[in-house]
Amino acid sequence: MSQDERSAGDLRNTGLSLRHDRTWDYELERIVEAVEERDAEKVGMQFPEGLKRRAPHVTDDLRKLLPDDVRVMISGKPCYGACDLDTYMMRRTDVFVHFGHSPMKDSEKIIYVPLFSNVEVTPIMEDALEELETGDVGLVTTAQHMNKFEEMREWLEERGFTVHTRRGDERLTNEGQVLGCNYASADIDADQVLYVGGGKFHPVGLAMEHPEKNVVIADPVNNVVTIADHEQFMKQRYASVHKAMDAEKWGVIFCTKIGQGRWEQANEIVENNDNAYLITMDEVTPDRLRNFDMDAFVNTGCPRITTDDGPRFHKPMLTPGEYECAVGNKPLDEMEFDTFHGTW
Numbered sequence: 001m002s003q004d005e006r007s008a009g010d011l012r013n014t015g016l017s018l019r020h021d022r023t024w025d026y027e028l029e030r031i032v033e034a035v036e037e038r039d040a041e042k043v044g045m046q047f048p049e050g051l052k053r054r055a056p057h058v059t060d061d062l063r064k065l066l067p068d069d070v071r072v073m074i075s076g077k078p079c080y081g082a083c084d085l086d087t088y089m090m091r092r093t094d095v096f097v098h099f100g101h102s103p104m105k106d107s108e109k110i111i112y113v114p115l116f117s118n119v120e121v122t123p124i125m126e127d128a129l130e131e132l133e134t135g136d137v138g139l140v141t142t143a144q145h146m147n148k149f150e151e152m153r154e155w156l157e158e159r160g161f162t163v164h165t166r167r168g169d170e171r172l173t174n175e176g177q178v179l180g181c182n183y184a185s186a187d188i189d190a191d192q193v194l195y196v197g198g199g200k201f202h203p204v205g206l207a208m209e210h211p212e213k214n215v216v217i218a219d220p221v222n223n224v225v226t227i228a229d230h231e232q233f234m235k236q237r238y239a240s241v242h243k244a245m246d247a248e249k250w251g252v253i254f255c256t257k258i259g260q261g262r263w264e265q266a267n268e269i270v271e272n273n274d275n276a277y278l279i280t281m282d283e284v285t286p287d288r289l290r291n292f293d294m295d296a297f298v299n300t301g302c303p304r305i306t307t308d309d310g311p312r313f314h315k316p317m318l319t320p321g322e323y324e325c326a327v328g329n330k331p332l333d334e335m336e337f338d339t340f341h342g343t344w
């Protein structure tokens, strides 16, 4: 999966791809209010990849509402999640707006505009009934459909289901919300989970994290119902671990993005392995690693780069847990899907 597709995990596959032109509520009044309150001179805006093409239009609309001397800037940095704030821009603007994701951490400085999808969810849930057994069911969704979460729950309850939901950990804003790296909201007492949302990025991660559960995908964006199949992904992970077993020189990546740094994991590896080298970087891409003379890499940043983009790197790329198996600290059958907890 390419970086573009990974971002799709957060947006493109969840109805924000603008394949059909839609109107989103960019909450410009909220931004204008903040400018007035803070007497702001500079406004910075950060859009996820799937919405960057909309940035000039949003800028035009905002400029019309603001005094001429307020400068509006658009972040050109890639953005794949609420973990991925343009901190340079954040420090140098009076009002910083992050579109398309729900807050990972409350901050007075940041205005989060989640951009909810306006797609109807109940028609595809109706189709999903065929794949569900009446009784206990877990319910999860992404930030983009969070505005319909109560409607989903009631709809299932009206049809006789006992709906189990929970808020995950502090990395997640809402009850029932999942991220590509965190499925703690699916730690519920049910053997089946209904994921309502676009694409396979999230539910396949969910199935890898909870292989004992049947994960039914009701995708209201592409209008399909499927069952998440994680086996192909697990095979790919085992293959990478096997390839890395002979590695001597390890590159250990510490990601400098605000919400993707896991210092303890990265530090522990280099502390215990003289042949491990700590590499710091923001975007973790195959091109950037190509010139390093390493036998294998461990990525402590976004877990989805490892699982989804792994085959694109010139050397095996492992998660911290997989590294433990590759160097023999843990048996292979204890290999787990890598999840990310906490914020910053």
Ligand code: SF4
Residues within 6 Å of the ligand: 010, 080, 081, 082, 083, 084, 179, 180, 181, 182, 259, 260, 301, 302, 303, 304, 340
């Ligand atoms: S670290 Fe988590 S929230 Fe951030 S881009 Fe990766 S999957 Fe998404």
